[in-house]
Amino acid sequence: MTLHGAPQRAALRQAQDTAQSRWQARWAAILGAPRVIALGLLILCVFGVFCFRLWNLQFVRSEDYRAWADRQRLRPVTLPAARGIIYDRDGTPLVRNVPSFNVAVVPAYLPDDEDEAEAVLIRLAVLLDMPYYSAGGESKGLREMVPYTYTAGYSPLVVKRGIERDTALLVKQEAMTLPGVLVEIEPVRDYPYGPLVSQMLGYLLPIPEEGEEEYVARGYDSDTDRIGVASVEATYEDALRGTKGHRLIEEDVMGREIRVIEEQDAPVPGDNVYLTLDLDLQRFVEEALRRGMAQPNVNSPRGVAIVMNPQTGEILALVSLPTYDNNLFAQGISARDLQRLDDPHRPLLNHAISDRLPPGSTFKIVVAAGALQEEVLTPRTRLTCPGKIVVPNKYYPNDPGRAQPFTCWKLSGHGSLDVVGGIAHSCDIFFYKVGGGFEKTGFEGLGVERIAHYARLFGFGERTGVELTAEISGTVPTATWKRLAYGESWSTGDTYNLAIGQGFLEVTPLQMLNAVNVVANGGTLYRPRIVHHVADAQGVVIQTFEPEIIRTLPISPENWSLVQQGMEGAVAYGTAPRARIEGLRVAGKTGTAQYCDDIALETGICGAGLEQPTHAWFAAFAPVEEPEVSVIVFLYNGGEGSVAAVPVAHDILEYYFGRDETAP
DSSP states (O other): OHHHHHHHHHHHHHHHHHHHHHHHHHHHHHHTSHHHHHHHHHHHHHHHHHHHHHHIIIIISHHHHHHHHHHHHEEEEEEOOOOOOEEOTTSOBSOEEEEEEEEEEOGGGSOSSHHHHHHHHHHHHHHHTOOSSOOSSSOOOHHHHSOOSGGGOSSOEEEEEEEOHHHHHHHHHTGGGSTTEEEEEEEEEEOTTGGGTHHHHOOEEEOOSTTHHHHHHTTOOTTTOEEEOSHHHHHTHHHHSOBOEEEEEEEOTTSOEEEEEEEEEOOBOOOEEEESOOHHHHHHHHHHHHHHHTSTTTOOSOEEEEEEOTTTOBEEEEEEESOOOGGGGSSOOOHHHHHHTOOTTOTTSOHHHHOOBOOGGGGHHHHHHHHHHTTSSOTTOOEEEOSEEEEOBTTBTTOGGGOEEEEOSSTTOOEEEOHHHHHHTTOHHHHHHHHHOBTTTTBOOOOHHHHHHHHHHTTTTSOOOOSOTTOOOOBOOOHHHHHHHHSOOOOHHHHHHHHTTOTTOBBOHHHHHHHHHHHHHTSEEEOOBSEEEEEOTTOOEEEOOOOOEEEEOOOOHHHHHHHHHHHHHHHHTSSOGGGOBTTBOOEEEEEEEEOOOHHHHHHTOOOSTTOOOEEEEEEEEEOTTSOOEEEEEEETTOOOIIIIIHHHHHHHHHHHHHHHHHOO
């Protein structure tokens, strides 16, 4: 058995070795073939590429792809800051922040298929009732507003603002079928008192293209933010705007918010601004002014009424008519509403600070104060008003035909007057002589340069500095000014006209009332103020009100007293008897100013010579012994100040002091 089995095992081992050798030879032949070698190298290269790609993705560009992934699921959100509130002096809010619904589209979240993306936008256009393609003109269709491409990015594009709440809910309900469509809520301004206080508050508008870079550098979003462009909303923009917050949120593939990842910083509300405005008084002043403008034989298309505290410069009420409703600008004004504001009397303009007007006889208080201080007049000086005087032509002194007549508003004349009587009766000839002298009697007047000097001391020819936009400086003419402006020499007639507030002199109603305040308080020119103080959202006062003195006029108390007596005389026995209030000493000055502006020329109401239309003015303060309030009324084309403007001021003063008596 043993001998027989050994040969078999040897034979079997030999057979196995032979087979192995045969396979090794076969594999050696295969591996030695060129194609096999090339295939092997190709496999190694492919494997190497895959390894390199894997290494590149996992290590080299991992941060980039992680950021890309985060970009698709995470979105930074800017949280708008609540804009500060504006209050009246008693804390009544004059503006509110209310929610407004906007619809936005994130182009990168639209379907990749263009037909599907178009279907989403078409459905959205139907829901929003807006055109898909523009029909020409400036407005764009939804398709033109939103690009399909992924490169459009993840920034939401607002396609419609201020949609109705029901529409916003409908869009939200269809969120599953509207990928990339968002409903955003932003606060917008609501002005509950509208036109009553719009000239003081102003309104907001989108950031203009001109100066856009500057606003962006200050942290504004040029696409979504709005800025104050008029009045307090503009002048206190930095205080009211607040500071935005930032948040990081996670979204799904449909662009819907899943959760808040990080609250980076919370928004800080804007500061609150408290005005000097008395809302109840403002309401009454507007009613009184409207009644005055609608008086029989007046029918004035434009008017201004201002009430101030002459001891501090605080503006208690300011009405400019016609005016506008600033709610029209809250969410974008329509072309139709904008067209309605296209009126020759410019409702958007604050006529209290932006109108260039001849003040008429209200300016005589400036000439009287200057003449007294320069001793052109004394308390005993008396000048005669015959009703008409004639000024010879200096180039033809012996030719009566070339002489220029100057008449008083009272053609029969006022007789002999002192300065108190001259102011009380508003005698034109008295002030012709005071301003330009009278060669026939050898009386030396103030002259144009000294009149201009005192006019500037009273604040004319420069902005008052009130915290409202679009204020103008007006014009105080001089001989040099006329030569530069018209290429003509100054004449005695020019001085005569200037002395009674006519000719080239231009003022604003606020400037004129501020000059009256100087007389009322005995020589202090205050900066008019509409803002009383500013407080933060917690009520901490960060900017207090302090009366700001521009200058103290170098006029003696005795001379101020004479001007005050003249103004009190105007109410007691002069040109303003309608301003009398029983038990109250009222001082005032009427004005009837001839004019011929562009509107008068266009409507054909300008006459020839002295036959010109007139503005009506009246300014007053009370009580005389300790002035508490001052008021001015201006009625465009209102006729005589003593007839048209005085009753309005009377009603305002009566309400103001009567309210004090009935207040609990």
